[in-house]
Amino acid sequence: MTPRFDVILKGGTVVNQDGEGVRDIGIINGRVAELGPLSQGSAAEVIDCKGLHILPGVMDTQVHFREPGLEHKEDLESGSRSAVMGGVTAVFEMPNTSPLTVTEATFSDKVKRAHHRMHCDFAFFIGGTRENVQDLPVLERAPGCAGVKVFIGSSTGALLVEDDESLRRIFQVIRRRAAFHAEDEYRLNERKSLRIEGDARSHPVWRDETAALMATQRLVKLAHETGKRIHVLHISTKEEIEFLRDHKDVASCEATPHHLTLVAPECYERLGTLAQMNPPVRSADHRAGIWRGIEQGIIDVLGSDHAPHTLEEKQKTYPASPSGMTGVQTLVPLMLDHVNAGRLSLARFVDLTSAGPARLYNMACKGRIAAGYDADFTVVDLKRSETITSKWVASKAGWTPYDGVRVTGWPVGTFVRGRRVMWQGELVTPSQGEAVRFLETLKQ
Numbered sequence: 001m002t003p004r005f006d007v008i009l010k011g012g013t014v015v016n017q018d019g020e021g022v023r024d025i026g027i028i029n030g031r032v033a034e035l036g037p038l039s040q041g042s043a044a045e046v047i048d049c050k051g052l053h054i055l056p057g058v059m060d061t062q063v064h065f066r067e068p069g070l071e072h073k074e075d076l077e078s079g080s081r082s083a084v085m086g087g088v089t090a091v092f093e094m095p096n097t098s099p100l101t102v103t104e105a106t107f108s109d110k111v112k113r114a115h116h117r118m119h120c121d122f123a124f125f126i127g128g129t130r131e132n133v134q135d136l137p138v139l140e141r142a143p144g145c146a147g148v149k150v151f152i153g154s155s156t157g158a159l160l161v162e163d164d165e166s167l168r169r170i171f172q173v174i175r176r177r178a179a180f181h182a183e184d185e186y187r188l189n190e191r192k193s194l195r196i197e198g199d200a201r202s203h204p205v206w207r208d209e210t211a212a213l214m215a216t217q218r219l220v221k222l223a224h225e226t227g228k229r230i231h232v233l234h235i236s237t238k239e240e241i242e243f244l245r246d247h248k249d250v251a252s253c254e255a256t257p258h259h260l261t262l263v264a265p266e267c268y269e270r271l272g273t274l275a276q277m278n279p280p281v282r283s284a285d286h287r288a289g290i291w292r293g294i295e296q297g298i299i300d301v302l303g304s305d306h307a308p309h310t311l312e313e314k315q316k317t318y319p320a321s322p323s324g325m326t327g328v329q330t331l332v333p334l335m336l337d338h339v340n341a342g343r344l345s346l347a348r349f350v351d352l353t354s355a356g357p358a359r360l361y362n363m364a365c366k367g368r369i370a371a372g373y374d375a376d377f378t379v380v381d382l383k384r385s386e387t388i389t390s391k392w393v394a395s396k397a398g399w400t401p402y403d404g405v406r407v408t409g410w411p412v413g414t415f416v417r418g419r420r421v422m423w424q425g426e427l428v429t430p431s432q433g434e435a436v437r438f439l440e441t442l443k444q
Helices: 076-085 104-114 133-139 164-173 185-190 200-206 209-226 238-247 257-261 266-275 284-295 331-340 346-361
Strands: 004-016 019-028 031-035 042-048 053-056 058-063 088-093 121-127 145-151 178-181 230-232 251-255 377-387 406-416 419-423
Touching (some): 088 377, 200 266, 209 251, 331 377
Parallel strands (some): 004 042
Antiparallel strands (some): 019 031
């Protein structure tokens, strides 16, 4: 009997936990049904992937899509469109919206807004505050919740828990791994006078490497005291890498493409406030330290920290300018360019963007190309050379700091649960994004 599939991806080089090789992939009901050869199989749709690499769906576990409250910069539809145009199949979205995502009502509202309106699959973080501590054990187990996110240094938005006593209260009640923006608020306040009006180069002077390291050290100490798991977002210093190497029992960490690609002071001299991020892009020795973290396996995942603002907002005079840049659509091409340059292997890229996130957050049926798993794929042409442009970026913000940058390696297809959402630069399927499922929230 000839096996019948909904879709067959034919002749692509599949990159997975067992290496890479040419295989066919058969899909039934949005899941991987069989890995090839499937020359005897038939399907309603057969897609020729010869010469292309098929990766497990790339997941971006840190984005800010600004809805509700700041939809002039981005919304869940436009942000997720930008994601799938760049080969990203699932995103974890942050709670610093307006209103803040800190209650059952505001969380449920986001999930409702996202369902079948976002183009990729999604999860949302619940913001941890002094006021909602007692609610966190229930909130962190809501369907579609990626866990608790806490800002211990102020960034964009009103979420801030800067003192150890309040942080300890949060640690004591949560059960899942929590994510943190780690910059020491007390040091940031002490150093505000070091900001130079009109000079974005002073941004990493104000928000210095010591502020980042102090906050990360405090978090690790609290994690050990309470026996909890932490995830340190957007590592920006070589010192944090060396420190976290000895605390992998409680701490995972993330690197971003901008901290791996841009370098100070050149980026500020060239881009001005468009390069302004929290924590900041720093000097070449810190960039090298983060790459060492990739090489040594200390970095667990990549996240874009996609944090869009309009050009008008970004072009305000520093420090009145907001921190943040677009990033979800450029994550895959930038990192594939690094792969082609020999800075990391394709297998390591897959580990950082699919297997790693699935492992850290205990996702159900994502992160691998395996029978029974969601048919999420990022299809790439490793040899294709393209120039990133602001016109290509689908974000409402409409700009990228990488405008004019030539890269080798390009996303040509995005599959979400078996549906071909993007192909060769075109959006080809209506939005049908659904909440990511987590092993720790399956039973309600």
